[in-house]
Amino acid sequence: MQTYPIPMVPGPVKVAQEVLEAYQINYGSSDLEPEFLDLYNRTEANLQKIFGTKNRVVIQTGEGMLALWGAMKSCIVPGDRVLAVATGVFGFGMGDLAKSIGAEVEVVGFGYDETLHDWERVEQAIVEFKPKMITVVHCETPSGTLNPIAELGRLKEKHGVPLLYMDSVASAAGTPVLTDEWHVDLALGGSQKCLAVPPSMAYVAVSERAWEIIQEVNYAGYDALLPFQTAQEQFYFPYTPNWAGVAATYAGTEKVLREGLANGFARHEKVAAMCREGVQGMGLELFPRPEAVSSPTVTAVNIPEGLSWQELDTRLRRQGMVVGGSYGPLAGKIFRLGHMGSQADPDLMEKALAALKEAVKEFV
Numbered sequence: 001m002q003t004y005p006i007p008m009v010p011g012p013v014k015v016a017q018e019v020l021e022a023y024q025i026n027y028g029s030s031d032l033e034p035e036f037l038d039l040y041n042r043t044e045a046n047l048q049k050i051f052g053t054k055n056r057v058v059i060q061t062g063e064g065m066l067a068l069w070g071a072m073k074s075c076i077v078p079g080d081r082v083l084a085v086a087t088g089v090f091g092f093g094m095g096d097l098a099k100s101i102g103a104e105v106e107v108v109g110f111g112y113d114e115t116l117h118d119w120e121r122v123e124q125a126i127v128e129f130k131p132k133m134i135t136v137v138h139c140e141t142p143s144g145t146l147n148p149i150a151e152l153g154r155l156k157e158k159h160g161v162p163l164l165y166m167d168s169v170a171s172a173a174g175t176p177v178l179t180d181e182w183h184v185d186l187a188l189g190g191s192q193k194c195l196a197v198p199p200s201m202a203y204v205a206v207s208e209r210a211w212e213i214i215q216e217v218n219y220a221g222y223d224a225l226l227p228f229q230t231a232q233e234q235f236y237f238p239y240t241p242n243w244a245g246v247a248a249t250y251a252g253t254e255k256v257l258r259e260g261l262a263n264g265f266a267r268h269e270k271v272a273a274m275c276r277e278g279v280q281g282m283g284l285e286l287f288p289r290p291e292a293v294s295s296p297t298v299t300a301v302n303i304p305e306g307l308s309w310q311e312l313d314t315r316l317r318r319q320g321m322v323v324g325g326s327y328g329p330l331a332g333k334i335f336r337l338g339h340m341g342s343q344a345d346p347d348l349m350e351k352a353l354a355a356l357k358e359a360v361k362e363f364v
């Protein structure tokens with residue numbers, strides 16, 4: 001297949017050689033070999049550091065969406081109240097997800113170009129609706145924004161809401177994710193974003209309170225979290241685990257921890273700032289409002305007038321660069337540069353900005 005020398009898609013991102021190699025081994029049976037269990041446990045320990053938690057981190061075969069579905073279905077039964085605090089495609093989508101399994105859903109919605117603010121409105125909704133679960137998205141990838149979570153966690157604690165469910169698929173390993181400090185009960189992750197592992201694995205950090213609820217709900221299904229509560233102690237997984245996916249996750253997390261979390265976060269910040277300055281410098285406009293928080297992992301830019309998404313994509317590909325479009329109401333209006341994980345690279349960003357400048361020069 002054709003590959004592109006300037007990959008700037010916000011997931012799946014480019015996978016490093018050492019991670020690819022870990023994925024390409026003929027492993028034995030993960031049900032039989034204690035070596036697998038040891039690898040799983042060490043991978044969990046690495047993920048705990050990346051997700052800022054002492055909680056168990058479940059490693060499932062699938063992708064980010066599996067974490068979103070599995071955690072919701074494991075905790076929510078028809079009639080339960082779910083408050084979706086939403087600033088974008090995934091945030092509003094979580095409300096729909098909860099509705100589809102019979103939850104009573106209320107949405108506190110903000111503009112797609114905004115990040116969480118107006119805490120009085122959020123608090124009032126918590127007090128009046130009394131949800132069992134609050135859902136939120138940390139990095140809203142389709143908008144290129146990063147929501148502040150600490151204050152939401154504080155409100156959740158203050159009002160005794162049982163569960164805070166946070167999508168950190170596009171933020172974990174790219175920016176601090178402080179699961180325990182923010183009182184997050186279900187922190188969700190996927191392999192193909194900042195961890196730069198092939199799209200194959202889902203991760204869920206589960207709090208004690210969430211395990212209690214998971215036991216009460218007793219959901220059974222391929223994506224269920226419950227069997228993972230005891231899977232390691234009993235060396236009994238609900239299906240044959242994906243050894244290659246766990247090994248690649250281990251290699252990816254080792255790479256992140258070897259660099260040092262703080263160094264990796266600083267690299268993401270630096271490349272993101274370079275990206276924002278570069279696109280504005282060539283006369284393009286950022287999608288998030290100035291008062292919103294732009295994500296250090298992905299930058300969303302308005303497509304300039306006179307240029308369609310298809311034409312922009314064609315022009316960039318001609319120069320060896322691929323970016324992301326967007327979804328929902330943002331489709332065709334904005335494009336996104338994914339500088340997460342391996343793609344948070346100043347040299348790569350320099351090339352990307354040069355190609356972009358060439359592609360949009362008649363339209364800015």
Ligand SMILES: *Cc1c(COP(=O)(O)O)cnc(C)c1O
Nearest residue numbers: 063064065090139141167169170
């Ligand atoms: C990528 C992503 C997901 C997961 O989507 P997949 O298609 O499973 O990779 C979920 N939430 C956010 C915010 C994402 O960026």
